[in-house]
Amino acid sequence: MTQSSVPFLPFVRPEIDEATIAGVADVLRSGWITTGPQNQQFEAELSTYCGGRPVRTFNSGTATLEIGLRIAGVGPGDEVITTPASWVATSNVIIETGAMPVFVDIDPRTRNIDLNLLEQAITPRTKALMPVYLSGLPVDMDHLYRIARNHKLRVIEDAAQAFGSSWKGTRIGQLGDIVSFSFHANKNLTSIEGGALVLNSEDEALLAQKYRLQGITRTGFDGMDCDVLGGKYNLTDVAARVGLGQLPHIERFTAQRRKLAQAYFAGLADGAAVKLGLGLPLADFDNSNWHMFQITLPLEHLTLTRAAFMEALKAHGIGSGVHYPAIHLFSLYRARGFAEGMFPHAERFGASTVTLPLFTQMTEADVMRVCRAINEICEQHGK
Known part of the structure; x- marks a missing residue:
């Protein structure tokens, strides 16, 4: 059988229904195409999906990882333990914060970080753990968080590929510490480009908002302050509308x-x-x-x-x-x-x-x- 005799089968293709396409057209006609009411609704529905935890959206799953690390207090001189079997963004963002990635080999059975080797890599400079749920398979969450508690470490779950996954019947995102999702075009739920952070408190959510848009806090019509060094990581309403169309499916x-x-x-x-x-x-x-x-x-x-x-x-x-x-x-x-x-x-x-x-x-x-x-x-x- 030759390529010319059958339709080409790509390794990935997003499924976007006509209602979502029509919804995007409505957003474009509305005149409000950057971060606005669609994004607020998307965050609210993601929060419901994640058991009511605060959720903030970003323009990529890379941004969510970096901001998650910053919210966890990771910075220059710190170490973050992760896996070498991932997209390079996982460790690049650690370097971006000024910290050093410390790799631990994978369990060849699960292809995820080998939790039985993880504790050997912990040093006084270790600030956080960043497991990756490769192909959507979570690590043993009980084991992971037992290690984190014993060593008083933060966890930033690189769940970029794990939206819709679960651990013992509980959705990824409903439990744990900081959880990072990606909504890239090849993910199980897409917003074309985008991501979300699941956080532990409204204070963390407010800090995420600051990091998302130049560190700015607005009060009233004309009040404005900048008290942290943020960037430009906000999700557009066009992208949010795509995500909203995906979520029910x-x-x-x-x-x-x-x-x-x-x-x-x-x-x-x-x-x-x-x-x-x-x-x-x-x-x-x-x-x-x-x-x-x-x-x-x-x-x-x-x-x-x-x-x-x-x-x-x-x-x-x-x-x-x-x-x-x-x-x-x-x-x-x-x-x-x-x-x-x-x-x-x-x-x-x-x-x-x-x-x-x-x-x-x-x-x-x-x-x-x-x-x-x-x-x-x-x-x-x-x-």
């Missing part, structure tokens, strides 16, 4: 993603790829929102590289992605003393992972098509 989105993930497990089980050693994610259908479905290639048993494997998928009309190369091997981090061999599980994962198509408009037939292509490629190129 999140449970359906999550259910469909879980159904498709189950189809991947069924379609790959006992196939040529798995027999060669292809790695599958943890089959968690209680907590994960299945933001992504990531395989790891058995490159030692294949005659092609990862790039060639992805090119072969493309020839079948199938898109794919890489999420993520190990952060500590980027030049910026090598210059800070990180090197190969420090975090072998994250390095192996980063060098062999491939993200397969997974989005709500897909069908189980689409999944089977991907599985057949993977098995065919592995049969052709297996050693």
